[in-house]
Amino acid sequence: MTSYIPQLTLPSAIFNSAPASILLPIALGSAVGFSTNRTSDQKRQYRALAQPPLHPPSSVFGPVWTLLYGMMGYASYRAYQIGTSASTILTAGPDIVPTTYHTSTLYTIQLGLNLIWMPLFFGIRRPIEATIDCAALVGINAYLAYTWGTKIDQVAGWLMVPYVAWLSFATYLSFGSGYLNEWDFSEERIRKGEERRKAEGKDL
Structure with missing residues (x-):
């Protein structure tokens, strides 16, 4: 897929800290969600x-x-720690x-792709x-789960499985909604949807 690109990789200080690895994706995801919600009415569009x-x-x-961000963050920490340890190298x-x-x-690339989905x-x-x-997120993270699980750390690999499953479901929802x-x-499509729901007696 790609090789190691320092400019496109989170600093090693993040991967070397469990709290930082866990909290960073949660914080970034929350910030993107908040900022997107300020510029668009997500619930209105979704309904x-x-x-x-x-x-x-x-x-x-x-x-x-939030749960999945924390799990994938911890998985990245485990994979980095174990994959660079002297015992694993031996x-x-x-x-x-x-x-x-x-x-x-x-991992860093997929995090960026994840964060741009909502906008x-x-x-x-x-x-x-x-x-x-x-769909790209599904492919990248399936590869990460497989590579981490088979070559570096089984726990890290399994921690990614719920994330891949949810991304697959999210791809279905995204495609289905678009189709x-x-x-x-x-805005015209959303307004017509609101009118339809009102006619059907559904709350918005």
């Missing part, structure tokens, strides 16, 4: 637009993402270190780009 089957209430996303060989650095770059979907209302972004609304999240 007004047609949604695919099995879509959860909007209140579910905040707690789920047992797995020196090639484990480049693999660890390589995955730390991928794409709710902020500038670009469902096609948001769905592509989400059902003809890939049009314009």
Whole structure:
């Protein structure tokens, strides 16, 4: 996929600290969510637009993402610590270190892709780009889960599995919402959705 790129990788100080690794994605995700919500009415858009089957209430996303951010942050910490430790190098060989650095770059890239999804979907209302972004996240994180789990640390790999599963579900929701609304999240489309819900007697 890519090699180790220092300019596109979080500082080693982040990966060397469990609290920093856990709290950074939570803090960044919360900041993006707050800033996006200030410039767009997420709940209004989510309720007004047609949604695919099995879509959860909007209140579910905040707690789920917070938990998953913490889990993936801890996974990155474990993978980096174990992948660069002397004992692991002795047992797995020196090639484990480049693999660890390589995955730390991928982890950083996927974090950036994750953080731009909400502005794409709710902020500038670009469902096609948001769905592509989400699909890319599934691929990158499936690779991370596999590589960490099979080459560095099984716990780190398993910690990523719920994240990959949720990203797959999120891709389905993103695609389904885009498809059902003809890939049009314009204000006119949202207004028509609100009118339809009112006619159906549903609360907005």
